Amino acid sequence: MLEEWIRGDQNSNKKELRDFKKWSRYLLAIIICLGLLALIWPMGKNQPSSVDIKSAPGSVEQAQDRLGAELENILAQIEGAGQVKVCITLSSNGIKSYASNTRNETRETLEQDRSGGDRKIREENLNSDVAVSAGEALLVEEKAPKISGVLVVAEGADNAAVKERLTDATAVLLNIHPYQVRVVPGKEE
Secondary structure, eight states: OOHHHHHHHHHHHHHHHHHHHHHHHHHHHHHHHHHHHHHHHTTTTTTTOOOOOOOOOHHHHHHHHHHHHHHHHHHSSSTTTEEEEEEEESOOOEEEEEEEEEEEEEEEEEEEOTTOOOEEEEEEEEEEOOOEEEEEEEEEEEOOOOOOEEEEEEGGGGGHHHHHHHHHHHHHTTTTTGGGGGEEOOOOO
């Protein structure tokens, strides 16, 4: 009976040891996952601050209208043009480039195994955040919207010479090709 008790105790010890090994593997896997998560998780300092990149609503339309009004005033000064109306078509809204803070980290590791094999690991980390000044994004460059075409309606456009002068003046003022300008006669009021 004593022998059975001892043998039974040994079996329970083996079972407890197996259970401990099984749980220790799970525990080790959980600890490794938490460690990797801690390495990957962004730190409080590196979190990008909330930045308002403001673009005024309707600013493109306002610029288009303002440019059209200025062009109308100038073209109306051309001899024989009469009253002039202008419509400008834009093909893009323009481009705004903002300054950014860029951090590039490179880490190289050379590992050698027991059989003489080498393994080289190269890890690159590139972080880029928008630069901020006084709570607003720092604008570096702003390109004007691209003009795709202009329609000029003028009272004096029946005359070929006036039509040519209006076309040339519009092309020169807006720095576009003459084929992007269409001049048509308007009705006299």
